[in-house]
Amino acid sequence: MTEKQGVILYGPPASGKDTVTGALSELNSRYAQFARLKVGTGKSDGYRMGTAEHLRSLEAAGDVVYANARYGNTYAIDRPGLDAAFAAGVPVVHLGQVDGIRSLVDGYPADWSVVLLWCPREVTGHRSAGRGDSDTAARLAAWDATREDLDAHSGMVWDLTVDTTTSAPEDAARAIDQLLAQQAGAATA
Numbered sequence: 012m013t014e015k016q017g018v019i020l021y022g023p024p025a026s027g028k029d030t031v032t033g034a035l036s037e038l039n040s041r042y043a044q045f046a047r048l049k050v051g052t053g054k055s056d057g058y059r060m061g062t063a064e065h066l067r068s069l070e071a072a073g074d075v076v077y078a079n080a081r082y083g084n085t086y087a088i089d090r091p092g093l094d095a096a097f098a099a100g101v102p103v104v105h106l107g108q109v110d111g112i113r114s115l116v117d118g119y120p121a122d123w124s125v126v127l128l129w130c131p132r133e134v135t136g137h138r139s140a141g142r143g144d145s146d147t148a149a150r151l152a153a154w155d156a157t158r159e160d161l162d163a164h165s166g167m168v169w170d171l172t173v174d175t176t177t178s179a180p181e182d183a184a185r186a187i188d189q190l191l192a193q194q195a196g197a198a199t200a
Contacts, residue, residue: 019112029105034180034181042103042188048061048087081153109164124187
């Protein structure tokens with residue numbers, strides 16, 4: 012039996028995580044964005060909105076694999092959510108912190124493919140403004156934090172790196188799908 016496969020997309024804000032995930036879902040319906048638990052306000056699309064009490068309950072049960080705070084909210088990757096996502100297909104988890112990748116890879120057993128999506132800072136600014144974000148300055152600060160995170164973890168090994176300024180989302184999706192197929196083939200060989 013093949014081990015559960017999951018995809019981690021790491022990159023700064025507006026690097027294309029949502030767009031590439033959409034292209035993956037169009038390529039094969041087994042791919043679906045993992046909806047992190049979000050405690051706070053603002054955008055709810057793509058998240059499972061929760062309360063501080065719910066998050067504390069998950070923490071007490073040892074079911075929080077990773078949590079971080081950004082934009083005045085808390086975002087959590089939880090074991091029950093991952094269980095449901097794997098039961099439905101191949102979850103695509105969006106992260107912007109190397110510590111989050113390590114927590115997920117070490118804390119939830121699966122065959123994780125880790126993909127770096129990258130774009131320059133000015134592209135993040137243009138994309139953020141172009142999609143109507145009201146907090147572009149905060150997203151640029153998050154881009155800076157992602158760059159610092161990458162520099163601090165320069166030894167991080169990526170299964171695939173995609174420059175989203177030169178690679179179409181469909182091409183990135185095909186490359187990710189091929190990566191998973193190769194890894195599944197290697198696991199069964």
